Amino acid sequence: MADLITGGGFRFDTRYTELPSVFYRLGEPEPAPRPELTIVNVSLARELGLRLEELSPDAQAALFSGRSLAEGSKPFSQAYAGHQFGGFTVLGDGRAHVLGEHLTPDGRRVDIQLKGSGRTPFSRGGDGKATLGPMLREYIISEAMVGLGVPTTRSLAVVRTGERVMREEPLPGAVLTRVASSHLRVGTFQLAAALGEPEPLRALLTYAIERHDPDLADAACPALALWDAVAKRQAALIASWMRIGFVHGVMNTDNMTISGETIDYGPCAFIDRYAASRVFSSIDRGGRYAFGNQPRIAQWNLARLAEALLPLIDADEGRAVEKAQERLERFQGWMGEAWTDMMRDKLGLPGRQEDDLALATSLLELMEEASADYTDTFRALSGATPLPSALEGTSGWAAWRERWDARCGRAPGDVPPPEARDRMRRANPAVIPRNHLVEEALEAAVSSNDLGPLDRLLDALRSPYEERPELAPLQAPPPDSFASYRTFCGT
Ligand code: AMP
Ligand code: MG
Secondary structure (H helix, E strand, O other): EEEEOOOOOEOOOHHHHHOHHHHEEEEEOOOOOOEEEEEEHHHHHHHHOOOOOOOHHHHHHOOOOOOOEEEOOOOOEEEEEEEEEEEEEEEEEEOOEEEEEEEEOOOEEEEEEEEEEOOOOOOOOOEEEEEHHHHHHHHHHHHHHHHHHOOOEEEEEEEEEEEEEOOOOEOOOOOOOOEEOOEEEEEEEHHHOOOOOOHHHHHHHHHHHHHOOOHHOOOOOHHHHHHHHHHHHHHHHHHHHHHHOOOOOOOHHHHHEOOOOOOOOOOOOEEEEEOOOOOOEOOOOOOOOHHHHHHHHHHHHHHHHHHHHHHOOOOOOHHHHHHHHHHHHHHHHHHHHHHHHHHHHHHHOOOOOOOOHHHHHHHHHHHHHOOHHHHHHHHHOOOOOOOOHHHHOOHHHHHHHHHHHHOOOOOOOOOOOOOHHHHHHOOOOOOOOHHHHHHHHHHHHHHHOHHHHHHHHHHHOOOOOOHHHHHHHHHHOOOOOHOOOOOOOOO
């Protein structure tokens, strides 16, 4: 049994473990031998109503590695299933422990979960551990998403465990404390459906609605109402990923949340030179999760959610399928609208016109031909910086520019007026966690225990839409050596 720590402001009130026992296994984290704090997210702690100042650094390290438990915490690992690269598997947290559901001062209920905290009944062959680089990577990118205005799980702390973890070489072990609106996934519903009994599925639906969409409890068909809510959140989420050039990289159904938060920062990356087919993950050979394929994959995943919910959609299977099908078509509309509206913001287009989609698509085609940097191009259109030379020289550019000016009702070549410019600058970040910057920050942290570059990057990413001269070094596109940047599924 782990030591108990009192104080710190934790208010656990866990309901998930009232679900049928197929959805979890109780079990404590493996105690880390010599836990040591690497980074703590003080502002997030404050938002959550935690009073970490009541706890010594050693107590915090013990707590955020799972060696000690806060009062009221009864850890468990969640069971779920999922389609991974299209193939169905029954899974579960193989290296994570939910410490409990914590109530925040502003009335929210969040999961506090440790990732990398040791083996669980779902570990299969894995060691249940995580290493420092990937855990810090999740910390950086998830917190960058907050500044960029993208729904995401949060990172509260990273602790070194004092243990070496064997990968291709021995690496420093670490535990990440993740905070999420919940860890319910499309895959949680798939697990419930795979059991083939109505009760667990119904219980999960009730829990999900209570947690994320309490207004839907009295809907005519709660299952369809929840599906709609999830689909709308996912359409908004995918559009916001594409707004900032984010490639999730592993959009398996177990990595798609019911809450609409981005989860699982394994092989994710940010595009630089634009190409719809851009893929970074070393294992995504078919381009299933490529940048431009994300809307389609979201729809595929939502089809799996609809399938799982079928028994609760209509007692008649044929009718249930019909209703689900009709919903999926609606998603296509929602996703298309979310994407086009997002592009209207990026381009500062007033109102809505039929051929806005074509205008946006033509620009992307030009950018792809010219290998223009995604972030730089949009920032330049807002008048903040000069146009990337790769684009300026192309034959199509002048003609597109004329179309854009005409659509915005401006004289050819004029810069956007102040309101349009402000709107564009709120949609087009000046700073993103560019892959080479993230790698540099991780290298310094892991090899030299130097958190300076990581802190500077996180600091810049707190207000990524502001043009600040001192940020210029963080804005430059990557050196050519990064052209073939690859990411790996984070272990
Ligand atoms: P992820 O890609 O992190 O979402 O992991 C996919 C599945 O593999 C999840 O069920 C994880 O819990 C499990 N998993 C990943 N890494 C490990 C590990 N080192 N030990 C045990 N299970 C793992
Ligand atoms: Mg995952």
